[in-house]
Amino acid sequence: MAAGKGDMKAGIQKAVIFAIGFSLAVFHIYTSFFGALPSYQHRIIHLIMSMMLVPLCYDLFKCKNNTVKLAYQALLIGILAVIGIYSYSIANDMWKQSGTMSSTDMILGTFLVIMLLFFTWRVVGAAMPIIAVICILYALLGPKLPRGIAHRGYNWSRITELLFKGTNGIFGTPLGVSSIYVSVFVIFAGVLEASGAGDVFIRLTQSLLGGFRGGPAKVAVVASSLFGTISGSAVANVVGTGSFTIPLMKKSGFNSEFAGAVETAASSGGQLMPPVMGAAAFIMADYIGSYQQVLVAAIIPAILFYIALFMMIDLEAVKNNLHGQSKDELPNFKEELKNGWFLLLPLVLLVFLLVGVRYSAQKSAFFSIIFLVLIMLLYPGKRRKFKDVMQLIAGSSKGMVSVALTTGTAGIIVGILMLTGIGYKLSSLLITVSGGNVYLLLLLTMLTSVILGMGMPTSAAYVLLATLIVPALEELGVVKIAAHFFVFYFGIMANVTPPVAVAAYTAAGIAEGDSMKTGLVAWRLSLAGFLMPFMFCINPALLGQGSTVEIIMAIFTALIGSYGLATAVQRYFKGSLSWLKTLVVLAGSVCMMMPGTSTDLIGIVCISLVYGVQIANARKTRAA
Numbered sequence: 001m002a003a004g005k006g007d008m009k010a011g012i013q014k015a016v017i018f019a020i021g022f023s024l025a026v027f028h029i030y031t032s033f034f035g036a037l038p039s040y041q042h043r044i045i046h047l048i049m050s051m052m053l054v055p056l057c058y059d060l061f062k063c064k065n066n067t068v069k070l071a072y073q074a075l076l077i078g079i080l081a082v083i084g085i086y087s088y089s090i091a092n093d094m095w096k097q098s099g100t101m102s103s104t105d106m107i108l109g110t111f112l113v114i115m116l117l118f119f120t121w122r123v124v125g126a127a128m129p130i131i132a133v134i135c136i137l138y139a140l141l142g143p144k145l146p147r148g149i150a151h152r153g154y155n156w157s158r159i160t161e162l163l164f165k166g167t168n169g170i171f172g173t174p175l176g177v178s179s180i181y182v183s184v185f186v187i188f189a190g191v192l193e194a195s196g197a198g199d200v201f202i203r204l205t206q207s208l209l210g211g212f213r214g215g216p217a218k219v220a221v222v223a224s225s226l227f228g229t230i231s232g233s234a235v236a237n238v239v240g241t242g243s244f245t246i247p248l249m250k251k252s253g254f255n256s257e258f259a260g261a262v263e264t265a266a267s268s269g270g271q272l273m274p275p276v277m278g279a280a281a282f283i284m285a286d287y288i289g290s291y292q293q294v295l296v297a298a299i300i301p302a303i304l305f306y307i308a309l310f311m312m313i314d315l316e317a318v319k320n321n322l323h324g325q326s327k328d329e330l331p332n333f334k335e336e337l338k339n340g341w342f343l344l345l346p347l348v349l350l351v352f353l354l355v356g357v358r359y360s361a362q363k364s365a366f367f368s369i370i371f372l373v374l375i376m377l378l379y380p381g382k383r384r385k386f387k388d389v390m391q392l393i394a395g396s397s398k399g400m401v402s403v404a405l406t407t408g409t410a411g412i413i414v415g416i417l418m419l420t421g422i423g424y425k426l427s428s429l430l431i432t433v434s435g436g437n438v439y440l441l442l443l444l445t446m447l448t449s450v451i452l453g454m455g456m457p458t459s460a461a462y463v464l465l466a467t468l469i470v471p472a473l474e475e476l477g478v479v480k481i482a483a484h485f486f487v488f489y490f491g492i493m494a495n496v497t498p499p500v501a502v503a504a505y506t507a508a509g510i511a512e513g514d515s516m517k518t519g520l521v522a523w524r525l526s527l528a529g530f531l532m533p534f535m536f537c538i539n540p541a542l543l544g545q546g547s548t549v550e551i552i553m554a555i556f557t558a559l560i561g562s563y564g565l566a567t568a569v570q571r572y573f574k575g576s577l578s579w580l581k582t583l584v585v586l587a588g589s590v591c592m593m594m595p596g597t598s599t600d601l602i603g604i605v606c607i608s609l610v611y612g613v614q615i616a617n618a619r620k621t622r623a624a
Contacts, residue, residue: 013070016077017056021394024049025187028400029369032184032362040091043171046179047116048084050397050404052077054119057398080115083108087164094165101157101165109164110156113412116170120405128409128460135416142420151420162415169415174283174407174463181282181291182407182459183400184365189276190396191372192346198240200340201226206248206325207333214317215324216248217262218310224266225273225306234495234503237267238510246511253322256513261521263511264504265309268495268526271458272302275351279403279459280491282361284484287466291361295354297481297543300551301489301532304542304558308528311566319572342379346372403459410463417467427472438476442486442534445469449490450497461491479540489533496522496529527569528562531590539595557600561592564607573611574618581610 027045036042054060055073063069086108101109113136117129138145142153163169167176205223209215224241242263249259271277274295281298285291316322346368353364373393376384434441448469452461465487473483495503496519504519511518536542541554567573568586577585588606591599 013056013073017053018391018394020049020052020056021397022390024053024397024400025393028179028183028187029366031180033366036180038091039167039176040094040171041088043167043175043179044084044087044091046183046400047170047175047404047408048080048087050401051115051119052080053398053401054123054405057401058123060119060122076115079111083112090165101161105164106157106160109160112170113160113163116405116408116412120409124402124406124457124460128406128413128457131464132409132412135413138422139416139420149422149425151422154419159416159419162419163412168418170408170411172411172415173286174410174414174459175404177283177286178279178400178403178407178459181285181361182279182403184362184369185276185282186399186403187393187396188346188350188365188369188372190399191369191392192343193240194392194395195343195372195376196340197343197347198227200336200343202241202244203331203336203340204333207331207336209324210248210330211324211327213324214252214254214313214322216245216252217254217259217313217317220245220249220262221266221306221310221313224263224270225302227267227270234264234268234271234492235506237270238263238503238506241267242507242510246507248325250511252325253320254316256511257508257517257521258316260504260507260511260513260518261525262309262313264496264501264507264518264522265525265529266306267507268492268503268522269302269305269309269529271492272298272305272489272529274298274302275347275354279407279457280462280488283407283459283463284466284488285361287470287484288481292354292358293481297485297545300542300544300555300558301485301536304555304562305526305528305532307559308562308566309525311563312525312569315566315570315572319570319576342375342382345375402457406457406460407463410460414463414467426468427475430469430472431475434476436476438473438478438537441472441476442478442537445473445487446490446530446533449487450494452491452494458488458491458494461494462488465491473537478537479543479545481543481545482537482540485543486533486537489529493526493529496526498523524569528565531565531593535593539593541595542593554595557592557603560607561589561603564589564592564603574614575621577610577614581613585610 024046027049031037031042037045055076061069061072063072086104117132121129136159139154139159140156142151144150144153167173202219202223205226206216206219209218209222212218220241223245224237227237227241242260246259246263249262250256254262271280277294277298281294282291285294288294349371350364350368353359353367354361359367373389376382376389376392377386430441430444434444445465449461449465452464466484469487470480470483473486474480478486495501498504498516498519501519501522504522505515507522508515508518532542535558539554540546541550542558544551546554564585567577568582568589571577571582573585584606588603588610591603591606
């Protein structure tokens, strides 16, 4: 009897998860084509329904009693439903009530703030809610603070009005971007991944590259870059591809830490790879103007990042005399393509609509989702049951939860920063501390970005930095898109920066290696990602900004610099490099990535000098 009741409760929970998830997914698919609701209402539906999934899908409280657990789930969902219905009902009259807060407004607004911060803590981590609470305390205690950061102060009624009513707080721009752009791409990525497209990427890549020296590591790089186009999450990428590629790398001779580090670096770079680059890229598009601009700007740096990583792996394989997989172990390319080519078509369609036809991001995703669903339902020999496809669509909504929570919490932080004026003060303070030196400001920004990125998702870190620091960078002459990409890159690079490198620790778990060592090696392999942002701030041609000749020259010199960087990181070219030679090659590589004929000449001389000496020494060794 008890087992029967337990099964019934589990069945009810699954049904509720399906109902909420499917309704949320259909809402976003529908509005991506037919148009969004008015901003406040649209964001309410997105946030409230995403939050309803939290008590159902995450263990918020340690409770073994299923009846008690079911009761608190029902209570939390009920409170959220009341908040959502009430907020939606007052949306059209809020402008008449500016400056006034009823008791109902205060109670429901307070409940929403508390639940949002609690849910974000339980799902994403403590860093972001702590920052939000500090911001709220700062707004409340303004007059009592030291001179320089003090302000007039705001009571809880004014703060709640800002956060709860209107689009300057919780329901601000970050949540707006999440609800309109990110959500539909999350659905597309979730369904595409569940369809088996990720496995197709891995097998096709393995069939092409697995037989070369260090082949499994090269498979990890290419497969992770492709997987990143449908995932947008470094940790998800590590789990999705690493569970296959890491054991293969270890089997071919790479040690556990290097295998985990390769997967970490490659997976983190997935957020840099168009066409789907994670939530932060869509938020950036809102700041810059269009997602197409972000895609075009992202292409060159992303390719250079992966080329540098690919070269480092090749040099590691040469150093250690590592071979690829035998022909018998490799999948057959033609067979794999024949079995899975149709699952790649929705991604091809997405790129074509975004870049070729230049449809909006949401309409491109809409048609790609519809096409993918039709393929799964109708493709001969590979058809799936209608019920299973609907389950996949409903399940994809779970991917929205963390994005909705972080962008909602980011709205609290940004709203209060703007209300109190501290955002403008911090921007001015950074310029003062840097003494107006753009290079020093870039270095300070890098450190701030990496520290914030260690404790929160890339999208949340990006929103804060775009609000606080990007204006200062622009004021000192950095091109707008380069300034935004600068903080975007370092928010991502936090995934490979010890001591808190979540993606590296995930990979280390799969590889059964030391977490800190894996993180340090991943940082070394990702060095191109740390240098590139400085380079495109100095030379925007790397972001596609400039004439065709400037862009071609920037790519050509950056490729030489990337290879030089790979040899410097591995300290190997036709034999081991001394520290002096390593530093000379590294200096030459940096010069090659900087604009200007003089720096290019210095770079070529430095790299050529070391390579020439190494080639001559290798010949002498062979002759002897």
